[in-house]
Amino acid sequence: MAESIQNRIENNIKSMKRGSIIFPSTFESFGNVEIVKKSLLRLENKEFLVRLAHGIYLYPKHDKLLGNLYPSIEEIANAIAKRDKARIIATGIKALNKLGLSTQIPMNIVFLTDGAPRSIIVGKRTIKFKRTTPKNLAVKGEITSLVVQALKEIGKDNLTDEQLKIIKNHLKLEKKEIIEHDAKLTSAWISKILKEE
Template identity: 35%
Template sequence: MKLYDTVFYFISGHGKGWAFSSTDLIKKFDRQQIDNVLSDLVKAKKIRRVSRGIYDYPKYSDFLKKELNPDIEQVSRAYARKFNWRIEVSGDSALNILNLSTQIQAKYIYLSDGPNKSYKLFNDVVIEFKKSVLKDIGFKYKESSLIVQALKSLGKEHITNEIINKIKDQIDSKMYEKILNDTQTTTVWVYEIIKQICKDSNNE
């Protein structure tokens, strides 16, 4: 198999929407070769250059007949891996990513143990990393972090069945058990709501 095909096979194996940098590939491929192959894959429209040094394997909407915007969570985590930062999504950005906010956001804020940095994507969306003390960094899954930050941002008194169902609709049921195990150490009231979100209706 040619290097071009091998690299694309590796990228596509992560699934549609995956964002990455050459850092994610250097353990398997030579750096100089990677840069050339990535450039060729962009030209062939197999992958997309999201920002300088960051790419994604874009999702396509048959309904809209176009490629969807980059997955902000995926792009942010690609930056974190590239620079070896630990990151945590801010509450307001978590609300937006989970479609719990009515505001269209052009800037997404992540807390980070790295320096203050911001990056503009090709669609003019900005991802800003703010150096901060990270409180909820121990989660293994991005879904866990998103849910916890969104619930904390809303506050216990503002959690309704509608919000629980909105979050539930966006979480793959295969993730329920993983999220429940992942978030056991979070605030008690938050975990009680997560248990409602991750309740499998098929087993009720």
């Protein structure tokens, strides 16, 4: 019985793109969750899958020189959010890093979410999902979302002209109506920066 479920899971995964992130819940229609978990464990033992974290597996892409190619922390976080039907926004140092305002790569990444708060350890890094208000997640623009979080991290009195210039360049790529919408959702000083030409 367990064997046939394992074969079904393996065949199903083979039809996916390499680099896909997989959860036991992906196969909940295949049968008992414990059998699914055992099947995934067996597939990991035979090196068909790689375990990224507790209950999170990777159908790895393989490179001749580099070996298995791993997804970014952000890709893993996005896959978890998609599974949980939750929204997430990168905060702090991650937002600064994505906008080119910091070269620091955070070991622990915090995402605001409307899903369940939790921490997930992936290798030596931690993804932390922090529950927030719907208002914080109502921003529509990917760029404005990062800019708002980056500005919160920098703080009103610490913003340099150089940082402001970089932020302005990013905002040029965002649609005007999105900036107008998102500026209403944040504090006055950040709103002013978003709306300035």
